Amino acid sequence: MALLIQKTCINCDMCEPECPNSAISMGDSIYEIDPDLCTECxxxxxxxxxxxxxxxxxxxxxxxxxxxxxxxxxxxxVIIQGMA
Structure with missing residues (x-):
């Protein structure tokens, strides 16, 4: 299960640098999680x-x-780490 950031996001910038897979990035109005990169850590x-x-x-x-x-x-x- 990938994770999902809801509209209650306040764009505090706390999550993006913590993601070990670089799955989090700024979207149009809030941060978003790329489900293809999210492994729930x-x-x-x-x-x-x-x-x-x-x-x-x-x-x-x-x-x-x-x-x-x-x-x-x-x-x-394992696949993501092989790409790095």
Whole structure:
């Protein structure tokens, strides 16, 4: 499951530098997460760092449109690391 930044985002700039996969970038009006790069920090950390640094409660949620298993997230992690 990739993560999704909701419209409650205040553009505080806390999440973008914390993403180990560079999946977060500024969109038209709020930060956005590239679902092809988001592994929910699997392979890097125990929990998603963007969620832990976000000052807005429940601003960054699991994207219901992008359901992935933990194995799929870890496989994506391996692929992303191979591209780096």
């Amino acid at each position: 699997k392979g890097h950390y125990d929990t998603p760092t963007c969620q832990s640094v976000c000052p807005i409660t429940k601003c960054i949620i699991t994207d219901p449109q992008r359901v992935e298993t933990e194995d799929e997230l870890l496989e994506k992690f």
